[in-house]
Amino acid sequence: MQIFSGFHHPGIASACALTIGNFDGVHRGHQAMLALLNNEARHRGVPSCVLTFEPHPRDYFAAVARKPELAPARIATLRDKLTELARCGVDQCVVLAFDARLSSQVPDAFIDNVLVRGLGAKYVLVGDDFRFGAKRAGDYAMLDAAGAAKGFDVARMNSYEVHGHRVSSSGVRDALSRGDMDGVAALLGRPYSISGHVLHGRKLGRELGFKTLNLRFSHWKPAASGIFAVHVHGLDGTPLSDSTGKALPGVANLGIRPSLNPSDVNGGRVLLESHCLEWPPGLGPEEGYGKIIRVELLHKLHDERKYASLDDLRAGIARDCEEARAFFASTRRQTTRDRI
Numbered sequence: 001m002q003i004f005s006g007f008h009h010p011g012i013a014s015a016c017a018l019t020i021g022n023f024d025g026v027h028r029g030h031q032a033m034l035a036l037l038n039n040e041a042r043h044r045g046v047p048s049c050v051l052t053f054e055p056h057p058r059d060y061f062a063a064v065a066r067k068p069e070l071a072p073a074r075i076a077t078l079r080d081k082l083t084e085l086a087r088c089g090v091d092q093c094v095v096l097a098f099d100a101r102l103s104s105q106v107p108d109a110f111i112d113n114v115l116v117r118g119l120g121a122k123y124v125l126v127g128d129d130f131r132f133g134a135k136r137a138g139d140y141a142m143l144d145a146a147g148a149a150k151g152f153d154v155a156r157m158n159s160y161e162v163h164g165h166r167v168s169s170s171g172v173r174d175a176l177s178r179g180d181m182d183g184v185a186a187l188l189g190r191p192y193s194i195s196g197h198v199l200h201g202r203k204l205g206r207e208l209g210f211k212t213l214n215l216r217f218s219h220w221k222p223a224a225s226g227i228f229a230v231h232v233h234g235l236d237g238t239p240l241s242d243s244t245g246k247a248l249p250g251v252a253n254l255g256i257r258p259s260l261n262p263s264d265v266n267g268g269r270v271l272l273e274s275h276c277l278e279w280p281p282g283l284g285p286e287e288g289y290g291k292i293i294r295v296e297l298l299h300k301l302h303d304e305r306k307y308a309s310l311d312d313l314r315a316g317i318a319r320d321c322e323e324a325r326a327f328f329a330s331t332r333r334q335t336t337r338d339r340i
Contacts, residue, residue, distance in 0.1 A: 013049070021130075040125065123152060232293055257304070
């Protein structure tokens with residue numbers, strides 16, 4: 001998949017089949033929409049294209065209003081969103097900066113400047129709740145009329161349901177906030193995961209006897225937080241795209257680490273810190289740094305806790321490891337019963 005920041009690039013296709021949205025989480029509803037988009041693109045002989053935004057429009061308006069509570073919790077980082085869009089077979093993705101200029105653009109100007117001249121859209125697929133332009137004044141009827149006048153087809157896809165419930169990013173956020181990881185996986189069609197480069201940190205885990213692999217979650221408000229039993233992919237040298245790679249069981253903390261000083265080396269930023277219960281043979285203590293790994297959050301153990309001392313923290317991590325081991329043992333027993 002080709003990725004472009006804005007649409008003023010010579011490499012962008014002169015025509016495309018387009019869909020527009022935030023695609024936070026790339027859940028099963030998004031996946032169904034992208035499958036339809038790819039099919040329509042093939043029939044028209046043009047590449048499929050996703051137009052998405054960074055920051056999320058609601059992030060932008062929350063910042064303008066100085067009301068951070070209005071910003072939505074973020075399911076996925078931009079990196080993970082782009083990875084999932086590529087897995088869905090999208091040919092190109094345009095990431096448009098959502099700023100004052102774009103937010104004030106009236107619907108007709110958005111159609112002319114972005115869809116027609118910027119992206120050469122020949123087909124535009126939107127969801128049933130799609131709105132666009134300043135003050136969300138544009139709707140499906142307006143877009144459909146513009147398409148008839150300007151030479152592009154417009155289609156609308158109805159909501160995607162699983163067991164009678166509409167699949168949405170809001171639903172995924174709600175399930176993540178409850179720690180219902182099985183429910184999240186049902187909505188996403190895969191385990192919830194976070195990926196990125198392993199970063200150097202304070203190395204406190206090593207001092208406590210539980211070395212960790214640190215990933216930075218690049219948004220201040222993750223939809224999930226707490227302590228989780230996890231699978232870690234990518235430490236055995238197998239590319240993350242290769243399903244034959246070994247998944248290592250572990251326990252991870254996603255959050256701001258309330259037991260530590262917020263002015264430490266990580267500056268109070270959101271981190272995913274994963275401790276492998278089985279450290280890969282042959283991988284030295286320093287060899288994880290710089291690797292790109294994916295961490296699947298399988299089961300929530302509990303919310304973040306604040307410990308009074310490092311000794312209490314060490315004991316708490318040890319308990320978390322035992323709970324994670326018990327989860328994996330139970331999962332193995334269930335899998336064995338299912339096979340029998």
